[in-house]
Amino acid sequence: KAGVTQTPRYLIKTRGQQVTLSCSPISGHRSVSWYQQTPGQGLQFLFEYFSETQRNKGNFPGRFSGRQFSNSRSEMNVSTLELGDSALYLCASSLWPGGMDQPQHFGDGTRLSIL
C-alpha cells in the first residue's frame, strides 16, 4: 500500500516568489493536514482538509493557503515568500479528521529553502 507522497522533495525559491506543494494521501484516506517544521521547533499545524473543505486552520498568515481535490489530493500554496518560510513542510493523511481515535500518517516532506 503506497504511503503519503509529497512532491517535490526539495525546492529553492527567492523572496517574493510563490510556491505550490503537492500531497497525495494514502488511498482511501480523506483527511489531509499540513504542518511546518523549522529547526528546533515541533510540528506547527497549518490546516486540515476533509472532503474538499478546510476544517481547521492554524495560526499562520493569509499568505499560506491550501485546497483539497475530489480525489483527496491536496496542495498548499505560499505567496510572497519570506526568508522565515524556509522549513520542512509535512503532509499527513488519515481516514477521518483529527480526534477520531486513529493516527495520521506522514509523507517525507518538502524541504523549502528561501534565498
Added chain:
Amino acid sequence: DQQVKQNSPSLSVQEGRISILNCDYTNSMFDYFLWYKKYPAEGPTFLISISSIKDKNEDGRFTVFLNKSAKHLSLHIVPSQPGDSAVYFCAASASDGQNFVFGPGTRLSVLP
C-alpha cells in the same frame, strides 16, 4: 501557549537499557494520544497510541502510559537499540474534531 510539552529536548541511554520519554499536556479535552518517531530527512512515523479510556498500551518493545489526573504520558522503550535513535514527538487530539497538537520533540540517542 504550548498545549503539549516535552520538557527534555534530549536523552541519552545505553543500549539494552530502558528509555523513558515524557510528555505533559494542558488541555483536559484531549482524549487520544500518539507517539511518533522521526529520522532526519524523513517524515514522522507513527509508533503507538492510547485513548483516554486506557492507562496503558503495549506494542512489542514500546509501551505508552497515560496518567489522566496528572495530564502526563510517557513512552517506554525496552530494551533500547541503536536504531531507536531519533526524535520522538508526542501528539494529542480531542474528540471534538480539533486538529492534532504536537509537542516540540525529544531527541533520543541510544549509545552502543
